[in-house]
Amino acid sequence: MHRAEEAAELRVVVVDDEALMRSGLRMILGAAPDIDVIATCDGPSALATVTRHDPDIVLLDIQMPGTDGLTVLAQLRRLPAPPIVAMLTAFASDDFVHTALQQGAAGYLLKDTDPEQLVREVQALASGGRPLDTRIAPAVIDGFLAHGSGKQYAARAVAALSSREREVLTPLGRGLTNTEIARYLHLAPSTVKDHISALITKLGCTNRVQAAVLAERAGLLVPAEDDA
Missing domain, CATH: 3.40.50.2300 (Response regulator)
Known part of the structure; x- marks a missing residue:
């Protein structure tokens, strides 16, 4: 330690x-x-x-x-x-x-x-x-996701998040807005905004779209029953 x-x-x-x-x-x-x-x-x-x-x-x-x-x-x-x-x-x-x-x-x-x-x-x-660095993050993420190491990289990155941040990342990955995520998780919108800011930084992303891609690659996005 x-x-x-x-x-x-x-x-x-x-x-x-x-x-x-x-x-x-x-x-x-x-x-x-x-x-x-x-x-x-x-x-x-x-x-x-x-x-x-x-x-x-x-x-x-x-x-x-x-x-x-x-x-x-x-x-x-x-x-x-x-x-x-x-x-x-x-x-x-x-x-x-x-x-x-x-x-x-x-x-x-x-x-x-x-x-x-x-x-x-x-x-x-x-x-x-x-x-x-924000100047290289998009190319790095795109490069990993374009190759076989993409899922492994995404899993490692997501594993570094707190349990609450992973809970927020899942509906974010499904395209929900901050307000919708707040309602879904019974949280204040300001709290959701803080969690999203933190998880985007931890994941090395520059925006929520990249975070959503990592969520999908890490296996967080289970298809809804209506889509099955």
């Missing part, structure tokens, strides 16, 4: 080959009251640093000299209690994105992300979210 489950602060390690980037990320993330950047390092030092500090979250660059980010990701995933790892990089190629997610990365973010948004994405990682 990582310490984020025991205390309010999220313990973060930043892995990047550029000292200036490491310093900047420490400053940005460290300004948040619930985030503590406990260490930064380059690729070759990553495994030893993570093993020593036992962070909750690792932000990992991809293209680094010595030991690249995908190699580091594989090393960290083999640890007995691996941290949550998200890629934070300047490279948004489909090959990098797909490989990182297939190898177990919990998210894929770009280095020019707005600082406040980056803090929110790190917080989302700690609560089970799978953040994807």
Whole structure:
């Protein structure tokens, strides 16, 4: 069990080959009251640093000299209690994105992300979210859904939601409006709106249509009796 489950602060390690980037990320993330950047390092030092500090979250660059980010990701995933790892990089190629997610990365973010948004994405990682930069999320989701891994990806993404969020996602996937979902689940419309906003973020989607596609691929949408 990582310490984020025991205390309010999220313990973060930043892995990047550029000292200036490491310093900047420490400053940005460290300004948040619930985030503590406990260490930064380059690729070759990553495994030893993570093993020593036992962070909750690792932000990992991809293209680094010595030991690249995908190699580091594989090393960290083999640890007995691996941290949550998200890629934070300047490279948004489909090959990098797909490989990182297939190898177990919990998210894929770009280095020019707005600082406040980056803090929110790190917080989302700690609560089970799978953040994807909005500029690459549509292509990533479409790519996974177009191949055999689509259902597996959708199932993993939906499994990260809370039980209430999955309850909301099901009627959303059937095309119900927020008002109709609220009536169906006996919830306030404002509560439904909050749940939808949260689940869209956790799923790495940019809109409710993409969330509905993931709901269908994950098997949440059982045909109504009238359609049988």
